[in-house]
Amino acid sequence: MRLLAILALILSPMLPLAAQDSMPAAPYANRQLDDPAMEREAQDLMFTLRCLKCQSQSIADSDAPMAGDMRHQVRIRLMAGETPEQIRSWLVERYGDYVSYAPRVSASTWPLFALPLALFLLGAIILRRRLGRKGAAGL
Amino acid sequence: MIAELGLAALWLAAALAGLQLIAGVQSVRQPDGPLASLARPAAVIQGVLAAFAFLMLLWLFAQTDLSVKLVAANSHSAKPMIFKLSGAWGNHEGSMLLWVTVMALAGGLIGYLERRLPEVTMQATLATQAFVGLGFYAFLLLSSNPFERLATPVAEGMGLNPLLQDIGLAFHPPTLYFGYVGLSVAFSFALGALLTRQVTPNFARAMRPWVLGAWIFLTLGITAGSYWAYYELGWGGWWFWDPVENASLMPWLAATALLHSVSVLAARDALRAWTIMLGVVAFSMSMMGTFLVRSGVLTSVHAFAVDPERGTFILVLLGIYIGGALTIFALRAGTVQEGERFTATSREGALVFNNVMLSAILAVVLVGTLYPLLTEAFGIRVSVGPPYFNPVAAIFTLPMLAVMAVGPLLRWRRDGAKRISKPAVFLTICVLLVAVLVTYLSNASLLAILGLAFAAALAVGSLLPLRGRNLLRTPLATWGMVTAHFGIAVALFGMASESAFSIEKLVAARPGDMTEVGPWKITLDGIEPVAGPNWTALQADLRASYKGGSAITLQPQSRTFWSPERETAESALAARWNGQLYAVMGSGIEDGRRQLRLWWKPFVPMIWFGGILVALGGFLSLIGRLTADLKRHYVRRRSAERREDAQV
Numbered sequence: 195m196r197l198l199a200i201l202a203l204i205l206s207p208m209l210p211l212a213a214q215d216s217m218p219a220a221p222y223a224n225r226q227l228d229d230p231a232m233e234r235e236a237q238d239l240m241f242t243l244r245c246l247k248c249q250s251q252s253i254a255d256s257d258a259p260m261a262g263d264m265r266h267q268v269r270i271r272l273m274a275g276e277t278p279e280q281i282r283s284w285l286v287e288r289y290g291d292y293v294s295y296a297p298r299v300s301a302s303t304w305p306l307f308a309l310p311l312a313l314f315l316l317g318a319i320i321l322r323r324r325l326g327r328k329g330a331a332g333l
Numbered sequence: 334m335i336a337e338l339g340l341a342a343l344w345l346a347a348a349l350a351g352l353q354l355i356a357g358v359q360s361v362r363q364p365d366g367p368l369a370s371l372a373r374p375a376a377v378i379q380g381v382l383a384a385f386a387f388l389m390l391l392w393l394f395a396q397t398d399l400s401v402k403l404v405a406a407n408s409h410s411a412k413p414m415i416f417k418l419s420g421a422w423g424n425h426e427g428s429m430l431l432w433v434t435v436m437a438l439a440g441g442l443i444g445y446l447e448r449r450l451p452e453v454t455m456q457a458t459l460a461t462q463a464f465v466g467l468g469f470y471a472f473l474l475l476s477s478n479p480f481e482r483l484a485t486p487v488a489e490g491m492g493l494n495p496l497l498q499d500i501g502l503a504f505h506p507p508t509l510y511f512g513y514v515g516l517s518v519a520f521s522f523a524l525g526a527l528l529t530r531q532v533t534p535n536f537a538r539a540m541r542p543w544v545l546g547a548w549i550f551l552t553l554g555i556t557a558g559s560y561w562a563y564y565e566l567g568w569g570g571w572w573f574w575d576p577v578e579n580a581s582l583m584p585w586l587a588a589t590a591l592l593h594s595v596s597v598l599a600a601r602d603a604l605r606a607w608t609i610m611l612g613v614v615a616f617s618m619s620m621m622g623t624f625l626v627r628s629g630v631l632t633s634v635h636a637f638a639v640d641p642e643r644g645t646f647i648l649v650l651l652g653i654y655i656g657g658a659l660t661i662f663a664l665r666a667g668t669v670q671e672g673e674r675f676t677a678t679s680r681e682g683a684l685v686f687n688n689v690m691l692s693a694i695l696a697v698v699l700v701g702t703l704y705p706l707l708t709e710a711f712g713i714r715v716s717v718g719p720p721y722f723n724p725v726a727a728i729f730t731l732p733m734l735a736v737m738a739v740g741p742l743l744r745w746r747r748d749g750a751k752r753i754s755k756p757a758v759f760l761t762i763c764v765l766l767v768a769v770l771v772t773y774l775s776n777a778s779l780l781a782i783l784g785l786a787f788a789a790a791l792a793v794g795s796l797l798p799l800r801g802r803n804l805l806r807t808p809l810a811t812w813g814m815v816t817a818h819f820g821i822a823v824a825l826f827g828m829a830s831e832s833a834f835s836i837e838k839l840v841a842a843r844p845g846d847m848t849e850v851g852p853w854k855i856t857l858d859g860i861e862p863v864a865g866p867n868w869t870a871l872q873a874d875l876r877a878s879y880k881g882g883s884a885i886t887l888q889p890q891s892r893t894f895w896s897p898e899r900e901t902a903e904s905a906l907a908a909r910w911n912g913q914l915y916a917v918m919g920s921g922i923e924d925g926r927r928q929l930r931l932w933w934k935p936f937v938p939m940i941w942f943g944g945i946l947v948a949l950g951g952f953l954s955l956i957g958r959l960t961a962d963l964k965r966h967y968v969r970r971r972s973a974e975r976r977e978d979a980q981v
Binding site: 224225226231234237241242244249250251252254255257290291292293294295296297302303305306309310313314316317320321324325 | 685696714719725838839841902
């Protein structure tokens with residue numbers, strides 16, 4: 195009996211995933227919002243969210259059922275008045291940083307944002323050293 | 334028998350690469366030693382043998398010899414001939430053999446033809462080329478033998494991934510490989526010159542055609558790859574900053590910088606150390622690209638860790654070549670004398686500025702591509718995509734475009750800012766005007782607005798070097814530069830326009846339904862089944878008319894391949910001068926309606942026309958340089974003959 199309960203507990207989070215393939219697609223998976231401006235917002239957001247079941251595809255261009263469900267979520271949440279960034283945060287909370295193509299500044303991603311700054315400074319120094327002086331020299 | 338012949342040729346070619354290396358090294362140390370005359374013939378014969386091995390592989394694929402493991406795993410007797418042949422390089426082993434073959438042929442060509450440089454430099458160059466080649470031969474023969482037989486032949490092959498059964502993709506990888514290999518020749522030249530202390534304008538002239546050639550192929554390869562992704566993957570996008578795309582972009586960025594740097598060295602004897610450094614970096618990026626694509630590390634770091642043989646092999650090669658080259662560079666860079674001097678406002682100054690910008694973009698792409706792999710190894714999964722790459726790359730791209738528009742107007746060595754102030758002001762007005770106009774007329778994003786504005790200014794600026802010149806007497810190389818720069822403007826215009834003005838429509842339609850996408854009216858006439866050689870499909874008949882004009886037909890398909898089993902969406906495109914209509918058929922819905930995805934993408938083909946223009950510019954430049962070289966060679970020979978006559 196206890197074994198069964200544990201089994202049920204393990205399987206329960208998988209149920210929605212297993213059910214997806216047989217269920218009809220969520221209504222807003224492939225249906226655009228009536229408001230063109232809002233649909234554009236949805237599109238822009240969907241292109242920056244990763245399809246978790248594919249290799250290197252955004253949910254905007256994936257045929258996977260799970261991507262369809264995520265598109266549905268994006269559209270109905272926009273309609274309900276959430277901002278794109280709120281929706282992104284909700285998805286990141288649910289699926290982790292991996293789902294968003296727009297990395298956030300965090301303990302594990304700061305080098306990504308330090309890099310352009312470092313490059314900018316480095317570039318400025320190189321150019322100043324090579325070109326800054328009057329009659330500067332060749333490399 | 335055929336497979337064994339190929340394998341034997343490959344082993345012999347590897348042995349000749351060994352001989353070429355020993356002979357080259359020995360004759361650098363002892364120019365009139367016993368092996369001195371062997372490196373060049375070894376290079377030529379090695380090229381012939383490698384080409385022979387590759388022909389044997391083509392033969393096996395043409396025959397669909399199912400006793401060969403590679404053929405059985407990647408081919409199928411029912412495939413059209415062209416895809417049977419392209420299947421020879423549409424897999425890991427075959428593509429590595431192609432790489433080695435092209436590299437050996439290139440080595441043979443320089444061994445046979447190149448006589449401008451001091452012989453000792455050529456020997457060092459050929460030795461380097463052989464050293465790089467040996468690594469790849471070892472890789473092929475020890476871990477990826479394309480000629481391996483099966484113990485028992487199979488009855489039928491496994492087939493080729495249907496996504497790869499496409500004429501564009503049949504020629505996309507070889508094009509990129511030609512580019513990579515061209516950069517390997519540039520790398521060998523750079524090391525040869527560095528080792529023998531011959532970093533001279535003559536060396537730059539010998540290296541330049543290879544850099545130019547490689548760059549043309551890379552440009553075409555990226556352009557073709559982008560177009561393939563656009564129409565074959567069926568989601569209407571042309572670039573996704575996917576690691577595989579980045580792997581092809583990085584060598585291009587390095588090669589672009591190298592190309593400009595080597596031109597400065599050839600014309601002005603400046604930027605010596607910088608050119609060598611870029612030569613090393615460009616080839617490093619080619620190998621990095623090969624590692625990323627070929628090792629399986631992209632699918633998952635863990636998959637790579639489980640079966641790391643090939644990836645590790647390439648990584649070790651990368652470490653040896655790049656580490657070795659950088660060490661030699663560090664030891665020898667001090668002996669490379671400083672080149673000619675120049676001021677900030679000079680042609681060289683502008684080129685240095687843009688080389689620094691290109692290097693920064695390269696660093697951003699490199700780190701953005703590798704970072705997720707690095708964190709994944711530590712169990713943290715992050716994604717880095719367009720929202721990161723687009724703005725960060727733009728920080729360095731926009732200043733580069735600005736300098737690119739006026740740089741060619743500057744004189745070599747020393748110039749006053751005053752001389753270009755008029756065109757600079759004019760171009761700035763161009764930028765502002767377009768930016769304001771687009772902001773008013775559309776709700777495009779900031780990057781798209783800037784893209785359109787800079788594209789307009791660059792298009793005008795790129796033509797300015799022709800102003801006041803006799804167009805008939807303008808050198809081909811100048812035409813090449815103008816064409817390539819103009820091509821960049823055209824491509825940028827296409828990219829920004831696609832981002833700013835695209836219209837997408839998703840509909841669920843049943844036959845007879847009509848829908849509108851921007852200026853287009855589109856009717857679904859019907860859906861019918863069709864069959865191809867190795868697939869069946871449902872095909873939609875769409876009738877589309879532009880602003881009420883006469884109708885054209887689009888027939889997107891939903892295809893099912895049966896070996897291997899797989900469904901793909903074949904998009905249908907209709908191009909007008911001002912854009913492309915793009916249609917994809919999706920899955921069916923239970924009430925008999927069918928999902929359709931339609932886009933109107935104004936001016937999107939400009940992206941690829943621009944890419945082709947850039948490559949054409951490179952080609953003009955290459956022809957111009959080569960004919961000039963030939964003329965110089967001819968004149969020198971004539972004058973030598975005359976001198977001999979006079980002595981007699």
